[in-house]
Amino acid sequence: MLFPCAVCLSVVFPFTGVGCNSVEKKIYVHLNYTVPCVRLLNATHQIGCQSSLSGNVGVLHVLESEDNLDWVLSKGPNPPYLVILEAALFTRSIMMKLKNGSNRVAGVAVVAPNTNPTEPFSPYTTCPNENTGVYTEKYDPAYAHCNVTVWNPLGNGLAYEEFDFPIFSLKDDNDTQVIRQCFLDHNQVVNGSAPQYPLCAMQLYSHMSAVTDTATCMRRNDINFSISPEGVCDPLGDSNxxxxxxxxxxxxxxxxxxxxxxxxxxxxxxxxxxxxxxxxxxxxxxxxxxxxxxxxxxxxxxxxxxxxxxxxxxxxxxxxxxxxxxxxxxxxxxxxxxxxxxxxxxxxxxxxxxxxxxxxxxxxxxxxxxxxxxxxxxxxxxxxxxxxxxxxxxxxxxxxxxxxxxxxxxxxxxxxxxxxxxxxxxxxxxxxxxxxxxxxxxxxxxxxxxxxxxxxxxxxxxxxxxxxxxxxxxxxxxxxxxxxxxxxxxxxxxxxxxxxxxxxxxxxxx
Structure with a gap:
């Protein structure tokens, strides 16, 4: 089930205080035109992304290249980091490294370009719907699992991975310029030295209660613990x-x-x-x-x-x-x-x-x-x-x-x-x-x-x-x-x- 999603940008100081609306308005910048990766379930497992119940907060880091990942995954002294990726860096190689180092990654925001990239990109699998088509071990094993033809060789399978942190798409506009400038002003690494507080941070919120698999989630839907129960998940449905x-x-x-x-x-x-x-x-x-x-x-x-x-x-x-x-x-x-x-x-x-x-x-x-x-x-x-x-x-x-x-x-x-x-x-x-x-x-x-x-x-x-x-x-x-x-x-x-x-x-x- 989808819940309200928000993306916020803030400057984080090294002390904790009591917040109020006026302070929030001075600290937080709410970003527009954001679209999340969501969690999906099937009969056996879950895929997609989600945040914690209160959203994920991390120190902002604009990734310049794959070689720059070391700062996020090991060297940076202020984890967890919220990584900003240009579309060209939104690859399986980088995303799987971030996934494997997720204890230091709060989330990822991908800047969607205003024009299509020159490089191909398909987050689908190389063999779409391979387990539900006609070619099975019973029908004709020679054709099963795209053994003869790999229909989508450019597919990197990212859409079928599970990420335990939120991933959002951001429109490349004034908001992303604010993010880049905040990073340059507060978080940029200079000559290998860690930046000092205050640091620019970002919060991503896309919490979903759906977990495990479809059967488990639909069963939890039928368990009511309150006077006004909320659905845990919704089945995919529409009409032919x-x-x-x-x-x-x-x-x-x-x-x-x-x-x-x-x-x-x-x-x-x-x-x-x-x-x-x-x-x-x-x-x-x-x-x-x-x-x-x-x-x-x-x-x-x-x-x-x-x-x-x-x-x-x-x-x-x-x-x-x-x-x-x-x-x-x-x-x-x-x-x-x-x-x-x-x-x-x-x-x-x-x-x-x-x-x-x-x-x-x-x-x-x-x-x-x-x-x-x-x-x-x-x-x-x-x-x-x-x-x-x-x-x-x-x-x-x-x-x-x-x-x-x-x-x-x-x-x-x-x-x-x-x-x-x-x-x-x-x-x-x-x-x-x-x-x-x-x-x-x-x-x-x-x-x-x-x-x-x-x-x-x-x-x-x-x-x-x-x-x-x-x-x-x-x-x-x-x-x-x-x-x-x-x-x-x-x-x-x-x-x-x-x-x-x-x-x-x-x-x-x-």
């Missing part, structure tokens, strides 16, 4: 969003006779090391905006000449965390709690990361295990090839032995050998250099406007990125239509609108 190309009876759950559905899927969520700074421009937004635009492009064709099969547009929430959204839909389908069941699913077409196409290429990924006995996969690939004609899109297939990338489709395959394709902009490893980080933003996709445009004119301007995604959306819409049994002769009339795809620019800049 779905709609169909024609009405489906949702009152009667479970199997529908003579109903065949094509699931068109995309994910909605993303995450980063710091809670609430997860733009997910490439990792999620390019996919769901393309699918939204495809659904809009199909509205007339599916009404004027309805295909034989129903298209089920699904947008999954919580996929970053072990495929929560798709797992729930599969569970409901298996237990007759959804409008259709798995027997009604003809095939799946998922739109993944599609914003960084090299030479306008997209890759059609399928599962090598289920593909061995399925002709529907070949049909879906052929339909995508037909749909890409006359568009600025080239579709290719990776090697036959290439497994599926991390995707919601994997969760369906765990339950049933359903045919399906995942569309990505990468052949093997991710092209996304900032996967699941705060730098996966509009700047990364080169979403920009001419400097002479007004705010209103920017809303009407079609960026190159929006134009490229419009081509993807058109291809997806046409492929879905013929996969659902629609007439190929109607494909030229199915075209996504660039003005709708431009909404992506708005999502990217949030």
């Amino acid at each position: 969003v779905w709609a169909s190309s024609r009405p489906i009876n949702t009152t009667q759950k479970g199997h529908k006779n003579s109903e065949n559905v094509i699931i068109a899927a995309a994910r909605l969520d993303s995450r980063s090391f710091f809670f609430d700074i997860a733009p997910g421009a490439q990792s999620s937004v390019t996919g769901f905006v393309s699918l939204l635009a495809a659904a809009h492009a199909l509205r007339n064709a599916t009404q004027e000449a309805p295909p034989n099969r129903t298209i089920l547009y699904t947008f999954f929430q919580g996929e970053t965390f072990d495929y929560i959204g798709s797992s729930r839909m599969v569970y409901d389908m298996e237990n007759n709690q959804f409008a259709v069941d798995l027997d009604n699913v003809h095939s799946v077409l998922e739109v993944g990361q599609v914003g960084l196409r090299s030479d306008s290429q997209l890759w059609l990924h399928s599962d090598p295990v289920s593909r061995r006995n399925s002709s529907v996969n070949d049909e879906l690939i052929e339909n995508l090839q037909v749909a890409s004609k006359d568009l600025n899109v080239t579709v290719n297939q990776p090697q036959a032995s290439q497994p599926l990338p991390p995707s919601s489709f994997q969760r369906f395959l765990r339950a049933r050998p359903i045919p399906g394709i995942v569309i990505e902009d990468h052949q093997s490893v991710f092209t996304n250099r900032y996967y699941e980080s705060m730098y996966d933003n509009a700047e990364y996709l080169n979403i920009s406007y001419p400097s002479n445009l007004t705010a209103d004119e920017q809303l009407e301007h079609i960026t190159e990125t929006a134009t490229a995604l419009t081509e993807v959306a058109t291809m997806v819409a046409r492929a879905l239509y013929i996969q659902a049994g629609g007439e190929e002769s109607r494909l030229p009339s199915i075209t996504a609108e660039a003005r709708l795809v431009r909404l992506m620019d708005v999502f990217k800049q949030k």
Whole structure:
């Protein structure tokens, strides 16, 4: 559970006295635009960061390089230290050294740059959701744990470490200048000599009561020791969003006779090391905006000449965390709690990361295990090839032995050998250099406007990125239509609108 967070800067004197509000205002500077790393739990352990109940206080130290860590970890005479890092120093090497020396570290504040760094950065693991996808020891051990393809080789795994001190992101503005100046005035080491009091200190507060694992924490939630009990932790929760190309009876759950559905899927969520700074421009937004635009492009064709099969547009929430959204839909389908069941699913077409196409290429990924006995996969690939004609899109297939990338489709395959394709902009490893980080933003996709445009004119301007995604959306819409049994002769009339795809620019800049 998240509690109020605060970051304060103060000058610490070597004596203790009685404080009051007026003194506090003269001593403390409250910093704005701070975002914490938070604690998260799963079935077996805890990850993330948190402070003590009253917050962590430490003597301010601006780290200049990794070699400068000795002052914090051993030489400095005034521990614990609260370390200020520039974004370039926010690396696994430095953070693990700070973690291992945490008895001398009160916390860490990372100065987020105003522009993306030149070096890649992904705090996620190298094999996203490796324990909850389809490739297990039971399904096909050869593909388990990314044995064939390490999808996110740039991942440093920081987001899955546990830190027993708070870590915050600070916006690089006037507040950070105050911090640097306070350090220079009071705390800077000169010729190896320790600075004298008064020293500049900083307090980070992000206490959370959640501990151990999900089962333990939820059990503690049910124990009330006061008249007005507070929750110890909250489950990760949200809602999937779905709609169909024609009405489906949702009152009667479970199997529908003579109903065949094509699931068109995309994910909605993303995450980063710091809670609430997860733009997910490439990792999620390019996919769901393309699918939204495809659904809009199909509205007339599916009404004027309805295909034989129903298209089920699904947008999954919580996929970053072990495929929560798709797992729930599969569970409901298996237990007759959804409008259709798995027997009604003809095939799946998922739109993944599609914003960084090299030479306008997209890759059609399928599962090598289920593909061995399925002709529907070949049909879906052929339909995508037909749909890409006359568009600025080239579709290719990776090697036959290439497994599926991390995707919601994997969760369906765990339950049933359903045919399906995942569309990505990468052949093997991710092209996304900032996967699941705060730098996966509009700047990364080169979403920009001419400097002479007004705010209103920017809303009407079609960026190159929006134009490229419009081509993807058109291809997806046409492929879905013929996969659902629609007439190929109607494909030229199915075209996504660039003005709708431009909404992506708005999502990217949030």
